[in-house]
Amino acid sequence: ATVLVNGQGNRETPCCIAVKDGQLLVGEAAQTSGLPPEDIVFGVKRLLGRKWNSPDLAEDLRHLPFRVVEGKNQQAVIPVRWGEEEKLLYPEEVLALILRELKNTIVEHTGLADTKSIGAVLTVPASFNDAQRQAAKDAGAIAGFNVLRIINEPTSAAIALGLDKYHESERNAVLVDMGGCSTDVTVLTIEDGIFEIKSTAGSARHGGEDLDGRLLEYCLAQFSREHPGVDLRARPRALRRLQKACERAKCRLSHDIQAVIEVDSLVEGHDFSCQITRARFEELIREQLEETLRLAK
Template sequence: MNRIVGIDLGTTNSLVATVDSGIPLVIADAEGQRLTPSVVHFPAPSVDPVVGHAANRVRVLKPAETVYSAKRFIGRRGSEISQEEMLVTYPVKGAAAGAVTIDIHGRNYTPEEISAEVLKKLKRDAEAFIGEPVTRAVITVPAYFNDAQRNATKTAGELAGFTVERIVNEPTAAALAYGLDRLRERSRIAVYDLGGG
């Protein structure tokens, strides 16, 4: 049975982690970076997208072809998106009752498809580190995500080739990471999540 990885699919940055010899470990990519910018650049219609640091570097030069902060749109209808949220450098469309799409090179991408590209990169990084296929993942989401946003995040994971074992609230994952599930006495614990988005 292969390992399950944990993924923080963030608005600004994402990361993938595993447990190695009982120790949680954030996996670095080939360049030694543990944080991957949640940025996807589409250089041309028939060319594979560029993800992460390389995409982030191109963002200033090709803003209309480079998608960032797609997590803000995931699982939401056009009527749920404010005019302020639409102020991004790439074209965002969303009918009142329909899904939000991002038009790049004449193709409409969903936020799930954009997020799947970030997840695919994290999957490749994990496979390179572990040395075997990685097909199972737990993905974190903000505690305020509704069912549609959670399901859309799960869909993104599936598009990336994962079996998504569970969607976990980010504050819950943080509490578990610090061993707060093993406290011996009753305590009040505060978890503060200062994300990039």
């Protein structure tokens, strides 16, 4: 298998969109657009297939900076300013815009003329119910893919790791899959290249973005102590820059014992610098780690 690079030369495309001067921006282009956080739509996977009156939806919406309102049939919709007008996008439509960008990357690299023939296998959290899985499938269809199958993300991870190829005898595996918005723990039995799910548990409210959020709160507290007269939360662009720096530090801490979060001229000429150790980071995300252990049990 070959992982294609996108227009920015990266092999990963963040699941977010924004519209600037009437132009759609997807992935990193949206993140670096300079737009305030409330104009960048991300994390829509948490909204897929959920009704407005779904349990815990209000709590999830509290952590999203962009507007989400109730639409037809009690569905959550996202108002997006598109040029001179405001469009109401369903979560499936937002996801479709991201998938369509990936499809364009495929066409650019392969030169396929018949784009309708491009098949796709989409992955979803193991905790997704039937409505959420159908919403993901609908997004793929809107993007123009021929959706062949919907599979669980932990199963996809097992395939990507080649766990079905190196052992002929039966073996068991426990997979912990933490994405941006969710965490899944799955117990698999693998024999003759066939995966059988023995048990699975998941949470759609604990993911990598939540870890970023804990680290961001830690940095905001330090900045407030250093500059008590400056409200960084009221400066969306500065807040976004600090959030990206926290995300990069989180990734570094996966292989280093410490990292430095630095942002030059963060706001009003104030530089920001914070050293964080892996041990301190683990203390900050203890709740998320304990939730992952709870899922495993």
